[in-house]
Amino acid sequence: MSASAVIAGREFRSFFRLPVGWVVIALYAALTGVVFAAGTLQPGGVATMRDFFALSAWLMLPVTPAISMRLFAEEARSGTLESLATSPVSDAQVVLGKYLGALAFLVAVLVPTLAFVATLWAVADPRPEVGPIVAGYLSLVLLGGLYLAVGTLASALTSNQTLAFLLTFFFLVALLLASGTRLDFVPDWAQRAFYAVSIQRRVAEFAKGIVGLGDTVFFISGAACFLALAWGALESRRWR
Amino acid sequence: MIKAAGIAKSFGRVRAVRGVSFTVEPGQVAGLLGPNGAGKSTTIRIITGFLPADAGIVEVAGFDMRRASLEARRHLGYLPEAAPLYPEMSVVGFLRYRAKLFGIAPRDRARAIGAAMERCRVEAVRTRRIGHLSRGYRQRVGLAAALLHDPPVLVLDEPTSALDPSQVVETRELIRDLGRTRTVLVSSHVLGEVERLCSRALIIAGGALLADGTPAELVRRHGGPARYVVEARDEGRRAEPALRAVMGVAAVREERAEGQWRRLAVEAGTDAPDLREPMAAALAGAGVAVRELSPRHASLEDVFLRLLRAADPAREHAA
Incomplete structure (x- = not known):
C-alpha cells in the first residue's frame, strides 16, 4: 500500500473519531435539506435537482474549510508533523494522502443527500432524469475537491486551525463573488479573467447534465495547482 | 552509525548550530547534553531530517540525509520530545498505522507490533485511546512506534522525561539493551541520566560542541x-x-x-x-x-558547569 493511501486512510477514519467530522456531516445534511425542501420539493414543480446542485457552490463554503482546516495545522500544533516528516515518506506523498483522505470524507458527507434523490424519485411523476443527477454529484465532488485543495494550502501555511478555516472561507467567498458578479469598477480584462475562473457558471452546466471536458479539467487542474502550492508551503516549513 | 560533519544551521541572524561534528558508532549510546537554547533540538532535527542543515553532512546508517533522505529515514527510529501522538487513535491502531507507513509487510506487521508493545510494556493499554493515556504511557507508546521497524539507528529526545521512577529504570535498561547492537543518540537535560545510561557524552552549548568522550574521560579531562x-x-x-x-x-x-x-x-x-x-x-x-x-570525585555535572562557564564567562558571574 502506498504511503499516500496509508495517510489518506488514517485521515479519513480520524474524521469519524472526532466531533468535527460528525458536525460537518450534520451541518451539510441540514443545509442541503433546507434547500431541497424549500426549493426542489415543490408540489406541481418539475422533478429536477438543478437548483440544488447550482446552490452547492455556496452550501459547501462553510463545510469544506471545516474539513481541511486541521489537515496540517493540527499536526503542526500537536507536534505530530515532526514524526510524519521524519518517516520515510516524501512531502508530496503527505500532501496527496491528506488531501485524498479529506476528499474521501467529503464524499461520505454527500452520502446522506442521496436520501433527497430517493425522495424525489419516489414522489415525482414523471421521475427525474438520471443524467443531470449523476453530473450534479460529479460537480459536487469536483467543486469540493477544489475547495479542499485551497483549504489544504491554508492549513499548510499556519498551525492555527481557526486561521486556516478563515483563510479558506474568505478566499472562496471572494472568488465566488468576484467570478459570479458583474463588477463595473474593474477593467474589462479583469472581468474576462474572473469569468474564466467562474465557479457558478461551471456548476450550473453540470447541473443541467452537461459534463464538459473543459469544466472538468478546470476543477482538477485548479485543485492540482493549490496542492502544489501546499507542497511548497510544507517544504518551506523546513527552511523557516 | 550516525555521522555529523560540520553541520550548521541559522534562523535569521541566530546561529543555532555552528559546525558540529561527531560520529556515533553501532553499539554506542551517546548522550547529547546542553542547556536550553544550546542547539540540542536543532541538532537532533537536522540528524533526523526534519530540518535541513545550511552546511555540513549528516549520514544515518551510511545514507546521506540530503541525497538519500527516504532511505536514511527508513533506517531511523525517532522519538521526538514530549512524544507527540494522535489522541483519537487507539494504541494498536496507531502502531498499525506507523507499521504501514514504514512499509512493514502485512505478514510481519502483527509480530512487529506485538514485539514493540511487549518491549515498551504497553500491551495492557493496546485498545485504549491514546488521548486517555497517562503521559508515561504515551511516552512508551512513542518509544514503541520508534522501535517498530527495528531500526539500526535510534534518536530519542528526552525519552524518560514523563516516566515515574520505576518506569525510568525499566526504560534505561531497555535503551541500554537496544544500544548493544544499535546506534543510539539520547538527548537529555538530566546529567545523571546521561551518566548512568550513556557510554559517551556530547556536550553542546551556544550551538557548538564543547566536549565529546566517555563520562569518565570527560571527568578526567575537564573535571579540574x-x-x-x-x-x-x-x-x-x-x-x-x-x-x-x-x-x-x-x-x-x-x-x-x-x-x-x-x-x-x-x-x-x-x-x-x-x-x-x-x-x-x-x-x-x-x-x-x-x-x-x-x-x-568530580561528576559530569561539575564538568558540564565548568565547560559552560569556560564557554560563556557571563555564566560565571551569574552562578
Whole structure:
C-alpha cells in the first residue's frame, strides 16, 4: 500500500473519531435539506435537482474549510508533523494522502443527500432524469475537491486551525463573488479573467447534465495547482 | 552509525548550530547534553531530517540525509520530545498505522507490533485511546512506534522525561539493551541520566560542541584538580596548617564544624599525585584524629558547569 493511501486512510477514519467530522456531516445534511425542501420539493414543480446542485457552490463554503482546516495545522500544533516528516515518506506523498483522505470524507458527507434523490424519485411523476443527477454529484465532488485543495494550502501555511478555516472561507467567498458578479469598477480584462475562473457558471452546466471536458479539467487542474502550492508551503516549513 | 560533519544551521541572524561534528558508532549510546537554547533540538532535527542543515553532512546508517533522505529515514527510529501522538487513535491502531507507513509487510506487521508493545510494556493499554493515556504511557507508546521497524539507528529526545521512577529504570535498561547492537543518540537535560545510561557524552552549548568522550574521560579531562574531604577532631586547629604543608596541596577550606569535629575540603594542585597517604601521615604527625579522608570525585555535572562557564564567562558571574 502506498504511503499516500496509508495517510489518506488514517485521515479519513480520524474524521469519524472526532466531533468535527460528525458536525460537518450534520451541518451539510441540514443545509442541503433546507434547500431541497424549500426549493426542489415543490408540489406541481418539475422533478429536477438543478437548483440544488447550482446552490452547492455556496452550501459547501462553510463545510469544506471545516474539513481541511486541521489537515496540517493540527499536526503542526500537536507536534505530530515532526514524526510524519521524519518517516520515510516524501512531502508530496503527505500532501496527496491528506488531501485524498479529506476528499474521501467529503464524499461520505454527500452520502446522506442521496436520501433527497430517493425522495424525489419516489414522489415525482414523471421521475427525474438520471443524467443531470449523476453530473450534479460529479460537480459536487469536483467543486469540493477544489475547495479542499485551497483549504489544504491554508492549513499548510499556519498551525492555527481557526486561521486556516478563515483563510479558506474568505478566499472562496471572494472568488465566488468576484467570478459570479458583474463588477463595473474593474477593467474589462479583469472581468474576462474572473469569468474564466467562474465557479457558478461551471456548476450550473453540470447541473443541467452537461459534463464538459473543459469544466472538468478546470476543477482538477485548479485543485492540482493549490496542492502544489501546499507542497511548497510544507517544504518551506523546513527552511523557516 | 550516525555521522555529523560540520553541520550548521541559522534562523535569521541566530546561529543555532555552528559546525558540529561527531560520529556515533553501532553499539554506542551517546548522550547529547546542553542547556536550553544550546542547539540540542536543532541538532537532533537536522540528524533526523526534519530540518535541513545550511552546511555540513549528516549520514544515518551510511545514507546521506540530503541525497538519500527516504532511505536514511527508513533506517531511523525517532522519538521526538514530549512524544507527540494522535489522541483519537487507539494504541494498536496507531502502531498499525506507523507499521504501514514504514512499509512493514502485512505478514510481519502483527509480530512487529506485538514485539514493540511487549518491549515498551504497553500491551495492557493496546485498545485504549491514546488521548486517555497517562503521559508515561504515551511516552512508551512513542518509544514503541520508534522501535517498530527495528531500526539500526535510534534518536530519542528526552525519552524518560514523563516516566515515574520505576518506569525510568525499566526504560534505561531497555535503551541500554537496544544500544548493544544499535546506534543510539539520547538527548537529555538530566546529567545523571546521561551518566548512568550513556557510554559517551556530547556536550553542546551556544550551538557548538564543547566536549565529546566517555563520562569518565570527560571527568578526567575537564573535571579540574583532585579534591579531598577530611573530617578530623581538631580542637587545637592543627589540621589546616598540617594539610597546607603537604606537597601538592593547593588550598584548604573549612566546610563545616560540629563540636570538636571539623570538615575540611582540600584541593590539590594541577598534576598532583594521589595525596591521601601524605595527608594521613601529616595529620597523624600533628596529633589530629581523623575519621574520614576520601577523594571527592568530580561528576559530569561539575564538568558540564565548568565547560559552560569556560564557554560563556557571563555564566560565571551569574552562578
